[in-house]
Amino acid sequence: MQFKYSALAASLAAALTLSGCGGGDSDSGSNPGGNTGKPPITGPVVGGVVITTIDGYLKNALVCSDKNANGRCDADEVITDINNKLILTNEKGQLDIEVEKSVEEAINKAPIVVKVLEPFKDYSADGFTIEPGIYTVDMDQPYQAMGKNVEFRAPAGSAIATPLTDLIVAEMESGSDQATAEASVQAMLSDLKGEDTDLEIDLYADYINTKEDTGASDAEKQLATKLHKTAQILTETQHQADDSIDLDEVAEQVVTEAVTAVNDATTDELNDPDFKPVVPVDKNESGETVVEKPVVNYQASVNEDIYNNLNNELDSLYIEAGKDFEYTTTASASGLFVDKDQATSPDVSLSQKSIDELKAKGIHAELSAPNSVIQITSLNGAPADTYYLELEATDLDKDDNKVGTVTTLLKFEIHPFNTVPVVNDKRLAALQNEFTQLALQEGQDVGHVVLDISEIFTDEDGDTLTYAFSDNVTGLKYDVQYPDVTITGTPLVSGDFDITISATDDDKNQAKATIKLSIAEKPVTNNPLSEIIVEKNLYRFNAEWVQQAGNANTAKPDCWAIRLTSDNKVSLAEAVNGQCPAEDSFQNNQGTWTLDGENIVLALEGDSPVTLSLNKDVSTDVEMPRVHLSTTSPKATIAKTATGTTLASTTQNEPVTFYIGKPSADAYWQQPKAEVMVNGVLTTADAASKVTGINHENDKLDADLFIKTSCESLGFERDNSEDPYGNPSYRFGSSMAYQFHLLSGKFTDGMFSLTSQTQGSVAFSADKGAACGIDFDYSGVADFTPGEPVVVLADPTGNTVSEEFILNTFVDRNYSIEPQYSILTHEAAVYAIEINKNSGSFIKIYHDGNQIKELESTYEPLTGNWSNASESKAVFTAYTINGNQLLQVASEFDGEKESYTLWRDSANEVKSADAGVDVIDEPNSIFVSPTFATEGEAKAAVQEAFSGEVNFTNTNWTEFNSEDVKTATVTYNVNNVIYDSVEGLETFKWSQIPNDLPCLVEGDHTCTIAELNSEYKFCDTDMPTDWNNCPIDEPLYNVQWRYSKDDEILHREKTPVNGGSTDYSYMVQNK
Structure with a gap:
């Protein structure tokens, strides 16, 4: 058999998540303790919302998506999680939840409203219900309620609401x-x-x-x-x-x-x-x-010590439902509140809301004088529940004027009258006997073990009992569907363990029992290969050949996976929707495997047995754990002998590489490099494709595959020519080790073969003969865009023991870049700026939910106006290197195609480099722009670049040419300019100055940066001459000065209007 399984469409997916504020539970506020450039990955359409609410951090605040923009939390605007559960903010003020992707996108488009919740307030009219003990607290003052309703807002997509x-x-x-x-x-x-x-x-x-x-x-x-x-x-x-x-x-x-x-x-x-x-x-x-x-005003606040004394006493109080009770605290509420504006503590009282709530449940509550102890009484047996006492005090300023009211809540519970479930010892012993007979072994899947757990516990009250198992050690899973428990999984450890089984009644009373579980040690196999690959998900990349009606067969890239389980079964997984299969998508019982000395023999359904042998173990590699194997299987052939024609059996040897785990497979697909076996020896191969900088004018795509072996060993023959760099060139030989192809849906029939090329030379020697470069030159009808995937396939001919492999290249990808940060980490836009000679712009890069886009707006310094933001036609392709996202960009400028990469090496700047630029060897070719969180910040930075002014009066400058050679000294005086050059000393009055000097304005000879950087026309005559009256025989120029605020250098470009090279010079002020 060949190690191939299913088709894989190579493509790219980029995923961005909204960042806003975080989520939390709904515990009472009264207790302060409380794209990647790989095969596309399809998963549940789930998004994330993280929103942080701050005055101080607000716990138990309600967060809404203000779809109707009325500034309020309406019933249909409350943000709930993917299970439609209302979630409040946590102690860090964060609402951190999973939501459906469509909900996430809707949230990102609407303003945020944060609503402060009050104790005992009825919110049913607002479309939701809040228990009395759940209310918003400012974690700056975590023991007290914020009180009266407060709402504040944030713009759409904001990560913070304050x-x-x-x-x-x-x-x-x-x-x-x-x-x-x-x-x-x-x-x-x-x-x-x-x-x-x-x-x-x-x-x-x-x-x-x-x-x-x-x-x-x-x-x-x-x-x-x-x-x-x-x-x-x-x-x-x-x-x-x-x-x-x-x-x-x-x-x-x-x-x-x-x-x-x-x-x-x-x-x-x-x-x-x-x-x-x-x-x-x-x-x-x-x-x-x-x-x-x-x-x-100093707001009155809670005394933590007194609060904790009261809270602990009430928390330890045990009252049963249906029984009359009367209880008076030993701890006093006196001094519960402290007001720094007052010499004495404020008086404490129970709020009328609290008194009324308790009275409705048959409980009388009061603060008893003179010690302000809390007294709670019931003469009718109140029902089981959690109850709250709201204590309050008046907040006064230093002049004894009332500023407000401060409150805090204390809770007590009335417990249900109910008996605890009881263990049935006879049934427990029977269950223990069933566990003892399981005969489990470390590393061996238990399959599906179903055991009867009925009547292990009994309940005198007749409550329905909820059973559960607790096992945090062995790796086994327990699915309780009363009266059965189903045990699945693979034991990860050996030894004797105590497993807890529990039963909980309707009133949360719980009983527990212990079951003994023994797991035998994994047997010693002396088979190193099984230690590496058994119970691992092994991923394989190769080509799937597709038969086409009336046409030659074509190939598609394929990714599939195999798993050898500890019970000697084989599971397989195939690509789904053009993706490497998920780790949980394996189909069980697709065959069996056995040990054969140091090898493993696979017997897949419908195929001949295959023997796996270890070539090289790279399973401990951090970035890309893998294993290199040889596979041998019988191959039937027809042979002619002296006695006639007969069916003979030979052995087919096929090297393969498996990537261990999906992250390893993803990492392989991200970069076009591989370690492969060629001619029986492990070596390396890498590939690249490009549309920018192609040497042959008619070519639409250039791709190169480099294999670390000689061209002769691959079957190529010298053709007595050389490549442009003087390396020997090669043509096809009669006994090739491989056939080479490019795979893409844009090629006719999805494939372009090296044999389709018309030129004689198809390979060249590299690395002084130690490597061979296979050169693909495509000149067909398809056009390729930077960032598109093009797959290189090396298909063994069978003439040598060589491994089939595919390498996924991305057109024009810059492999010299290793970003340190992701360029887009959230759905919030990234703003960069570009400062040109006489204008500036901000560029907004963002994800609109479907694709990455770019908007640009230009600033005209002389008018102070911004142009309307326009969307560029650039195509962005996202991919990752070392876990950090980059953007490959294809665009046009002045009718010419451009290809470049955007990335980050720090959190506050973005870098750009054209395709083909080695950023390590050519750091000066990198364009760097600071980045900003908002459009306003970016605009302000652009305007700042053109703000300020330069006064030339009484200044002295040194002029240099483009080769940094001093050419003159220029002195600006009130009435004239002295130009001291190698050709002599000249003095010009302001009215006589040739206008190829900067800042030729009257008065104090001061220019704004915008004026200084403006372009103007110049007629190069001895005396100042108007552009329109320039003699025909005198040269005409466009002159552009540009002042750099960073280094205070004046740059000049002087360009002939009628053609010719630009003259560059610059001036540095002498201080």
């Missing part, structure tokens, strides 16, 4: 685009930067994380601290404002007052989570909204 992002949405709702809104909010907050005006205010930053970031500067940490306090003030202001007030209308005024309060605060106040000034907002008698000066 009171600062809420300001952005407010600006956008007033008519601004997002970039303008962001700039406006940054301007509102700019006074927080103090004297350090170079600091950047990142409105989407996690300012809490920045405060603790050891890599942040002291100034950055101080700014983050101020932003945090500003956010707290904005939240508290919204908390205290009446619902009838539209805070968006006065947002700028509120922010101004909040910033003032923050700047007036001391360092201790800024770092105190209780320090929360409020900006009062109210309506006057005329109905106008009035913003007042901030009220300085």
Whole structure:
């Protein structure tokens, strides 16, 4: 048999996930502890949503996708997970959930709304239900509820939702685009930067994380601290404002007052989570909204020690349902709240909401004077449930004015009256006997063992019992479908183990019992090959030959897999939808295997036996674990002897390589390199394909395959010619080791064979004869785009013991690039900038859910205008190297095709290199651009590049030519310019200066960068001459100056209008 299985269509898939905020459970807030450039990968259409909510980090906040953009959490906008379960944020303020891909895409297109949940509030009218003990807390003050309903928003696709992002949405709702809104909010907050005006205010930053970031500067940490306090003030202001007030209308005024309060605060106040000034907002008698000066206030907070004393006492309380009870705590609630504005602790009381909730369940609760102990009483036997006591205090400022109310919750439970399940010792002994007879062995699949577990436990109350097994050691799995348990899997260890079986009744009462399980050691085989490949998923790449009606057979790339299980069975998996099969897609019982000395013999259904022998073990390779084998099988032939024709049997020897595990197979398909057996010897092969820089004008595609062996050993013969580099060339010989082909759906019949080429020379010697380069020159009708996959197939002829192999190349891929970061890590766009001589632009690279796209907008410095963003026609292909994503780009510029690669070596810049550039040998050929998180930041960087001005009066410059040789000294005076060159000294008045000198403006001779970089016309005469009046015999030029702000160098390009080479020079200011 040949080691081939099914067809594989080589293609590429790129996957991006949305990054926003994280998810959490719905525990009570009252307890503070609580594309890759490989065969496409098809999986469930699942996306991810990660959204972080911050005032401080908000736990148990509700997150909504504001599809109707009304700024509120509506019933159909609550974000749920893939199982339609409502999830609240965790202690880090994160909503981190899996959702359907379509839901993820919808979330990314709509603003985010974060809703603060209040204790005991009925949200049924909003379309969801929240238990009384679940409420939102700010983890800066984790023991108390945030209180009154607060909502804040974030723009679509944002990874962060804070009171600062809420300001952005407010600006956008007033008519601004997002970039303008962001700039406006940054301007509102700019006074927080103090004297350090170079600091950047990142409105989407996690300012809490920045405060603790050891890599942040002291100034950055101080700014983050101020932003945090500003956010707290904005939240508290919204908390205290009446619902009838539209805070968006006065947002700028509120922010101004909040910033003032923050700047007036001391360092201790800024770092105190209780320090929360409020900006009062109210309506006057005329109905106008009035913003007042901030009220300085320390918010009352919970005393943790007193809270924990009360909480621990109530938590240990055991009350049974249906029984009357009366309980008084020994711990006192006095001093539960602390207010730094007051000399004494605020009075504590039970909230009326809490009293009413408990009364409805037949429980009376009160704080008993004089010690403020909690008393709970029931005379009717309250039902089993979890109950909450809400304690509250009035928050006063230093002038004894009421600012608000602070609350915290304590819980107690009434437990169900129920008996615990009991073990049936007789049935347990019978089950133990069945486990003892299993005779399990390490490494040997148990198949499907079904055991009867009925009546192992009994329950006096007649409850339905839920059975479960606990085994975290052996690797076995237990599927309980009462009254049976099905045991599957392969034991990973040997020894004697205790397995726990449990039964839980309707009231969560649980009983447990122990089962003894023995697993025998794996037998010693003395077969090294079985140790390497048994119980491993082995992947093989080769060609599947397809018969075509009326045409020659063609080949397609194929990836399939085989698994030898420890019970001597063989499982197979074939490609699905043009992909390497998944690790869980194997079809069992496709054959058997046995040991044969140091070899393994396979007997697959419908095929002759095949013997596997080990050639080389590379199973421990980190990047690409694999094993090189030889396969031998009988081959029937017809032979002629002296006595006539007879059927004879010979042995067919076929080398193969298996890649161990799907990650190894994926890694192989990412790069066009392989270790293969050629002429009975393991060697290396690599390939490449390109459309850029092809030597032959008629060729549409050039591909090369290099094999580390001589051309003669492959069967080629010298043709007495040479390649362009002087290497000996070769033609086909009479006894070739391989037939060579290119595979792609663009070729006629999907394949282009080396024998189809018309030129005589098809190979050349390389590496001083130690390697052979096979040269494919395709000049057919198909056109190829950079990034497209083209597969090279080496198909053995049978004349030698050589391995069939396929190598997946990608057109124009730059193999000298090894990125350190992925270029697109989230669905959030990447913004880069390009600064040209007299204009700049920002480039937005993003994924629209279907493909990667590029938008570009150009900035004209002289007018200060931006062009409308236009979509480029570039085609982006994503792939990965060492786990990091790059983009292969095919585009056109001025009618010429371009091919280049985009990648990152750091998190804050993107690099670009043209196809064919070796970035290691030619680092100066790399274009580098900083990257930005938002369009506003990118635009600001472009505009900054053209901002500022240069004053030439009383300055002295040295001029150099293109070879860095000094040619002149130029001195700018108030009334003239002195040009001291090798040809002599010349003095020009300003009115006489030839206009191939920079900044020829009247007055103070000062130019903005934009003016300095503008292009102009020049007539090269002895006296200044208007361009339109330039004599016919005088040369005409386009002159372009460009000032570099980084190094303060003036560059000049002087280009003849009527043709000719450009003259380059530059000037450096002498200081």
